Amino acid sequence: MKFTVLGGSGRIGTQVVERLTADGHDVVPASLSTGVDVISGKGLAQVLEGADTVINLTNSPVFDETSIDFFETSMNNIAVAAEAAGVRHHVILSIVGVDQVPQLDYYRAKVAQENVLENAPTPYSIVRATQFSEFVEPVLAMTTDGDTVRLPSTPVQPIAASDVAAAVVRAACGTPLQGIRNVAGPDIFPLDELGRITLAARPDGRHVVTDDQAGMFAVVTGDVLTAPEDADLAPTHYRDWLQQPQQGAR
Template sequence: MKFAVIGGTGLIGSLAVKNLNTAGHQAVPHSLSTGVDIITGQGLDDAVAGADTVINLTNSPTFDDASPAFFRTSMDNLLAASEKGRAGHFVILSIVGVDQVPDLDYYRAKVLQEDILKAGPLPYSIVRATQFMEFIDAVMSETSEGETVRLPRTPLQPIAAADVARVVAEVAAGTPLNGVLHIAGPDVYPLDELGRLTLTAKGDGRSVVTDDTAGMFAAVHGDVLTARNDARIAPTHYADWLS
């Protein structure tokens, strides 16, 4: 099978491309660096031409109220080009619980992306993943000041990027779900505890202060970002990933 992987040079995209090619498929990565602009449409028709499946792993450059416009324009352009190129399957990566956090602009934008795909012209699959283990450092940096990191007790169930990429590749090579697959890591932690584990493992002398008003995850209520009962549980534990 032939795959056009839009955003195929990023964290998940590069791994998904490798997995698909190792499995004997033809997966081609596309991004701004390869001359494909999903906002202007430059290079897009050529990128998806002849692809059996289009995988969209691009992300908004901002997490603020500009993100809905990014996802609307990019999805409209990608779906139009994919339909023109006769693709039979369109795959996106989203977030577990994304529709349960209305106070975050970015999460509302991702829901919009899902809705555009569901209403679009192509058979589709949506993979919703929990928070990436690789992003915990960035989450902590948002609320770091001096020797202190302030983090809320929001429950998270982190998943390794390699595990996400394997599932994305598997779903993309399969029959369209015309629905959503949820995936998550095996362990649930309060975010403040994740911070402490991370700092200890890295020999970082900063301390974590529990603050339920700190950072973007303060807008999350309850355990909506953890796995549903029907979620597929990935094998990589956070402690093992850290080590």
């Protein structure tokens, strides 16, 4: 099969390209660095020519309210180009519980992206993943003040980026879902506990204080960021992931 991977040079895109190529598929990675601009539409027709499936892993450069325009514009451009090219399957990566956190601009933007896809003519699959293991340390950094990290006790279910890439490949190689597949890590943690586990494995002098008003995840209520019952659980446990070398390199 021939795949076009938009956002093919990113954290997930790079691994998706590697996996598909190793499986013997014809893969075209595309990004701004290869001359493809999903906002202007430049280069889309060329990279989608002859593609059976397009995997859209592009991401907004910002996470505020303007990210809504990025996802709506890019998705409309990709949808039009995919239909014109005769693409038979359109796959995107989204977030578990994304439609239940309207307080976050970026989550509303991802819902807008899903909506465009669902209303486009090309058969589709949406892969929703829980929070990446690779994002835990940046989350800690956002609420660090001196040697104190303030984190809410919001339940999260971290998943390794490599497991996310594998899930995207499985969906892309299968029949279009015309719906959503949820994927998650195998373990659920309160975010403050996850911070303590992380700093115990990688001590740097900081300590975690529970503060249910701190950071972006303070607005999340209940367990909406954890996997629903029908989710596929990935094999990599967070504590095992922490022991792997060079995490966060992508």
